[in-house]
C-alpha cells in the first residue's frame with residue numbers, strides 16, 4: 001500500500017524571477033524527483049497576496065512583505081510527489097537566508113539586504129491544509 005501523492009504550492013518570488021533563478025529553482029525541484037503539474041507567471045493582485053499571507057496580518061513585516069510580493073512577477077508552480085510539502089521546505093531552507101543551510105535554495109542564493117522583510121526567493125506551503133488553500137488561490 002502506498003500513501004496518497006501530495007501536491008504543494010511553490011512560488012518563485014519577485015526577487016527570484018528578477019535574478020533569473022527560476023530555471024535553477026525548477027531544476028532543483030525536478031532533480032529531486034518531484035513532478036511539475038502546472039506553472040504560471042503572475043503579477044499578483046494585493047487581494048490575492050492578502051489572502052495568501054492572512055496568517056501574518058498585523059506582524060511588523062506584513063506590509064513590506066505584501067509590497068515586495070507586488071513588486072514584480074511571480075512564478076507559481078503546482079508540484080506533486082510523496083511528501084512533497086515537507087520535501088520542498090527542506091529544499092528551500094529556513095526562512096532567514098543568512099542562516100539557511102548551504103545546499104538549500106535560500107542558503108545558496110539568498111542573503112540579507114537590510115530591508116524590513118526578508119527576500120528569500122521562494123515560498124512553499126507548510127502543511128496539507130495550507131497547500132490545499134493556497135493551490136486554490138493561485139490555480140483556480
Ligand code: DAT
Pocket residue numbers: 061065094095116117118119120122123124126
Ligand atoms: P516561510 O516563507 O519560511 O514559510 P513565514 O511564512 O514565517 O516564512 O513568513 C513569510 C515570509 O515573510 C518569509 O518567507 C520572509 C518574511 N519574514 C518572515 N519572518 C520575518 C521576520 N521576522 N522579519 C522579516 N521578514 C520576515
Ligand code: MG
Pocket residue numbers: 126
Ligand atoms: Mg510560510
